[in-house]
Amino acid sequence: MNPLLQDFNTAPFSKISTKDYKPAILKAIEIAKQEINEIVNNSETPSFKNTTVALDFSGEKLNRITSIFFNLNSAETNDKIQKIAQEISPWLSEFRNDITLNEELFNRVKAVFNNRENLKLSPEQEMLLEKQYKSFARNGANLNEENKKELRDIDAKLSKLSLKFGENVLAETNAFEMHLTKPEDVAGLPESVKEAAKEVAKSKNKDGYIFTLDYPSYIPFLTYADNRDLRKKMAIAAGKKGFQENEFNNEKIVLEIVNLRHKRANLLGYKTHAHFVLEERMAETPEKVIEFSNNLLEKAKPAALKEFENLEKYAKKLDGIDKLQKWDGAYYSEKLKKELFDLDQELLKPYFKLENVINGVFEIANRLFDLNFEEINSIDKYHEDVKTYNVTDNEDNFIAVFYADFHPRKGKRNGAWMTSYKSQQIKNGINDRPHVSIVCNFTKPTETKPSLLTFNEVTTLFHEFGHALHGMLANTTYNSLSGTSVSWDFVELPSQVLENWCYEKEALELFARHYETDEVIPMKYVEKIKESASFHEGMQTLRQLSFGLLDMKWHSENPSEINSVKEFENDAFSNTKLYPDVKENAMSTAFSHIFQGGYSSGYYSYKWAEVLDADAFEYFLEEGIFNKVVATKFKDNVLSKGGTEKPMKLYKRFRGKEPKPDALLKRAGLLNSER
Template sequence: MNLLTTPFNTAHDTAPFSSIQQSDFLPAFEDAITETRNEIDQLVANSKPADFENTIAALAYSGMKLDRISNIFFNLHSAETNDELDKIAQEIAPKLSKLSNDITLNKDLFERIKTVYSKKEQFNLSVEQLTLLEKNYKDFVRNGALLPEDKKQQLRDIDAELSVLKLKYGEHVLADSNAYQMHLLDPVELAGLPEGAIEAAHELAKEQEKEGWLITLDYPSYIPFMTYAENRARREELAIAAGKKAFQTNDNNNEELVLRIVNLRHQRANLLGYPTHAHFVLEERMAKDPETVKTFLNDLLEKGKPAAENEFAELSAFAKEIDGIAQLEKWDSAYYSEKLKQLKFNLDDEKLKPYFKLENVLQGAFDIANRLFDINFKEVGTIDKYHPDVQTFEVRDNLGGLVAIFYADFFPRKGKRNGAWMTSFKPQYIQDGNNERPHVSIVCNFTKPTATKPSLLTFNEVTTLFHEFGHALHGMLANTTYPTLSGTSVYWDFVELPSQVMENWCYEEEALALFAKHYETGASLPMEYVEKIKESAAFLEGLATVRQLSFGLLDMGWHGQDPSAIKSVKTFELEQFANTNIYPDIADNAMSPSFSHIFNGGYSSGYYSYKWAEVLDADAFEYFKENGIFNKEVAKKFKDNILSKGGTMHPMELYKAFRGKEPSVEPLLRRAGLID
């Protein structure tokens, strides 16, 4: 019996990870694909006239088994992969792409949708139903329903190839990340490194039965070394290794894949009647079109670049004064930034870390969610997990009703990609009177506990945890009827609002008092540190802003024009970075071959979303600040109009229902110190 194709019979219908065999996945996918096809065939064969329930709602609830299997498989493929899962992913991706095409290019199905769409005024639809209908109709049109048969085949071929290329791209990045290690045998080379980072490097070496210390490209290893290691040559070596991921002469090189992906995306857009991939994507975003995005990014660049250049000059002068550095390089950035921050604010991340024990920070996020949204988290041992490091929680409301299941996976390992993300194993939806509650997960790469120390977070990691937890709240508090509109199923330039707004609580004394306590003494974070955290919030914000804008502009460069004439990834990048480059270029490095957000994730033509959502989050948090950061009325508005509503309305309408007005850019510029 294949567990994946039968009811799970587990606590809260959670995935039975420890009982699933890798060999179960392919037959389970085949079974679920067949079932989905049958559901679509039945929908199309319905002899009754097309209406909302028998066509649009039926389509929304089709393929639920396949979605469940896909969620389990692809989340494991990101957080706990191996060669076998990689092979399965390569085999199944084109089959899923074919199914998707078979549905969106099904002429008879589209005719039923079109019939309902043309008579929508007759059906007395709710706002959510109308949104679902319009989304379905647009999705079919935007994905080829109106194309002639020969063009439909071209679309199928492109989608099938893209599905495989994106997977290969991600596997190459992970392989190059895992392949690099800096093996240190001389303790002199560890000068400047915090004790915890040295201990972690030694334990990693011990795990591999090696002498000395190992430094890797995993963030908990990489970031402390780049921030504190006095050995400039070793910092250079590590920085270049990080920048060479999938951009070196080996089997993992992604340059050809990048060029192929952007050209296929452009061809696809043209086939569907759009000038570029960016035009196609942005039609269904708040920003609407590439011109709006470019104007938005360049306006911020105009405000941020003078500050960035002043900050770079200050940092360069500081490095020259204390160490005689003639030219500040990228591998000097974190090191001298930290030293200057310590000098200016007497604030050292290493002094802060003892107050940010991972378990306390997580509990702090839970406590803040409880104060704002009346939900409670309880760790339980009855829920199966895919790795011993994973923690599992029941989330309940104040009356004891189940809100969600929450998984937390915090530490790096070989089969896990770098970075941090939120995902779900099961969405929220309402069917047959049952409100199915979501199973949500956050995945991070924080420093593991050692023999002598718990996992202690940098302040940046604290904000990362709150960021992903904000996404998780968006999933957990969802309360919509249809799974395709639930939780984070919103416009991509709106999805970062709940995550980014949560970061703001990390800077507030009232919130820090809940969780920032010394892991040995239990003493609260001293007030002077709280003040310094707030004072330093805009430290080097000009450089950070320009860096973020450069990524958004690179994304628009790849996707906002015809890329067919581009022959060299590196040359193209240099052109795109011409207006944003502050540091000298590193010839051996390129960003695009490992820019997973846009080539393997969902952010192509959407990387600007982070900055766009910062405008929303700064404006939203200003509303909280005006009324109190734990104000129940404002929190209820945020929960009712943003977190619970998913994609049931246009995001600007949701935002205005919460805030009472459209967002203003001024709060962001003030917060970043770019205006008074």
């Protein structure tokens, strides 16, 4: 019996074998097609219930099976899973097209949509109907047969290309290791980093130290290693991912993807891919995004140039370096930060034991939103590292299942993300609760020390947990509007707003305790964390804006004349560049957010959401960071509402007004008065 085709509550990971996926997905596609046929062949007049709602609830089994499969393809993949992903992705893209290009189905959806004025729908029902109608109209339902066929071909190619892109990046990440044996080669590195590198070497039966491109290895090396040549070697290796003359080169794939996206947008009547994407976002148009980015750039650039100039002077004074390179930035920034604020990341780490930080974020969720987390071992896991929790409210009502996967390993892509195994919905009067997961790549425990997080890793955990809260507290009727199913430039608000608690004394006291002495983090450190929060914010803002503007340049212009990824990038970066170019490196060939993830024409949304989060947190600061009234307003109007109404409407209901960028500029120290 195929475990994926049985009824299950939580994912039956231990029972699934690789050979189960393809037959299960084929069968689930067949079941979903039957559900669609039932809607199409219904002899009754199209209604909200027999068409709109029926369509939203269709494909449930397929969604659950594919969420298991693709989540594992990111967090616990191998050659077999990657091969299956290449086979099934075109099937799924074909199936999606079978729905959106089904004329009879669209006619029913359109009939309900055209009659919406007479239906007395709630705002959520109106949103479902509008979203459904638009997903047909925006994805080819109005095309003629020839163009529909062309659209299918494009979508099948795109699904395979983005998978291949991600596989290549992972292969390049796994292929590199730097084996060091001399003590002078690891000079400057904290003991904990050396110990972790020693354990990697030991696991490969080698002496000395091994450093990799996994973040917990790569970032400390660039931040602390005194040997400039080795920092250079690491930085160039990271920047070469997908940009080397080998089988994992992504240059052609990038050009194919952007051209296919542009062609697809044109086919659907849009000027560019960005015009297509942004029509359904808060920002609405590429022009608005570019204007928003350039306005911030105008504020950040003078600060960034000044910060860079000071950093360059500092590096020259310290080590006689004439020209600061990319592999020098983190190293000298850390030294300067330590000098200015007397703050050493390594001094902070003992106060951020992973288990304590997890308990801290749970406690904050309890104080704000009445949530309780109980670790349980009765839920099946896909890897022994994964932790599983039962989430309830203060009345002991079941809220969600929560999975957390914290450490890097070979089959796991870099970075951190939130995902879900089951969406929340209300069906047949039952509120079906969600199963939510966060996946990170944090410093592993060693033989002598538990997992001690850098402050940056602490904010990452809070960020992903903010997304998880958006999923866990979802309380909508329809799964396609539930949880994080919101405009892409609104989805980062819950995650980014939660990061703010990491800087507050009242919150830090809950979890920042020394792992050996249990001493609460000294207040002088808390003050320094706050003081240093806007350190090099001009440079950080410039960096984020440069990625967003590169994304917009790829997707808001006709890419057909682009021959060189590298030249195109250099042009896109011309206004945001601080460091000299490294000819062996390219950004786009490993820019997984936009070429593998869902952020194409959407990378700007991190900065967009920062404006929202700074404005939202200002409200908490005014009333108290654990103020129940403000927290409940945030839960009721943002976290639980998903995509049931327009984001600005939800935000204004929480905040009482539209957001202004002033709070962000103030927090970042980028208002002229603060310079």
